[in-house]
Amino acid sequence: MTQPHLTVITHPLVQHKLTIMRKHDVSTAGFRRLLREISLLLAYEVTRELELTTTTIQTPMCEMQAPTLEGKKLALISILRAGNGLLDGILEMIPSARVGFVGLYRDPETLKPVEYYCKVPNLLDQRMTIVVDPMLATGNSSVAAIDMLKERGAKNLRFLCLLASPEGVERMRQAHPDVPVYTASLDEGLDDHGYIVPGLGDAGDRMFGTK
Ligand code: URA
Numbered sequence: 001m002t003q004p005h006l007t008v009i010t011h012p013l014v015q016h017k018l019t020i021m022r023k024h025d026v027s028t029a030g031f032r033r034l035l036r037e038i039s040l041l042l043a044y045e046v047t048r049e050l051e052l053t054t055t056t057i058q059t060p061m062c063e064m065q066a067p068t069l070e071g072k073k074l075a076l077i078s079i080l081r082a083g084n085g086l087l088d089g090i091l092e093m094i095p096s097a098r099v100g101f102v103g104l105y106r107d108p109e110t111l112k113p114v115e116y117y118c119k120v121p122n123l124l125d126q127r128m129t130i131v132v133d134p135m136l137a138t139g140n141s142s143v144a145a146i147d148m149l150k151e152r153g154a155k156n157l158r159f160l161c162l163l164a165s166p167e168g169v170e171r172m173r174q175a176h177p178d179v180p181v182y183t184a185s186l187d188e189g190l191d192d193h194g195y196i197v198p199g200l201g202d203a204g205d206r207m208f209g210t211k
Contacts, residue, residue: 005173006164007182009045014038014184018162022200028209032085035134035207038162038184039089046130046160046182047074047094072126073098075154079133079145080104080117082204086132086160098127102145113144118152125153134203136164136183138194139171146176162203163187165196 017038021031053070056063073096078087080103091097103117121127129149136142142159149157157179159172164183167190172181187196195201205211 035085036089039086043090043093075121075127075129077131083133085207113141129154130158134162136161136168139168143175
């Protein structure tokens with residue numbers, strides 16, 4: 001079966017938690033708690049295609065061939081800083097994953113993303129690599145982060161966000177058609193400042209209590 005480029009995770013718990021997170025008056029603590037909870041559910045969906053193999057184990061009753069994940073540990077890559085909010089919950093679900101960070105800022109002249117930090121696990125070419133950033137807005141930083149990861153060998157990539165704009169999804173589809181995008185919602189679009197509408201505001205500010 002071919003993988004769709006965009007998967008909207010419509011699980012009722014995801015949708016319910018997301019609605020609460022969108023509300024303008026949710027506290028920082030509440031937002032963070034919901035983000036952690038929702039990321040556990042998103043992790044479940046984004047890892048559906050992981051390959052299994054079998055291993056021989058001994059139960060208290062008998063020996064059996066039991067399923068176990070095949071291959072190298074996953075790589076989780078957080079796009080700083082808001083990606084860290086999604087990362088924490090996913091790591092709870094996949095504690096043995098290897099973790100990397102990508103930092104980008106927007107050049108005020110060219111408006112293009114510029115790398116200021118990149119530290120990623122080794123052997124990316126042999127790992128499923130899940131890139132996390134809560135907001136897929138213009139898609140500029142996501143595309144740049146995936147460019148950087150491909151340059152470092154990543155081949156089997158997924159992109160996971162909480163909200164996506166149609167513009168961001170299209171930009172990703174054009175630049176990286178081989179990277180499936182998972183989101184809890186495809187929102188209406190972007191405002192003049194590149195914010196997702198209806199969205200939830202600035203995800204980093206909301207999870208870290210900054211302004
Ligand atoms: N980044 C955010 O935090 N929110 C948006 O709506 C867009 C980008």
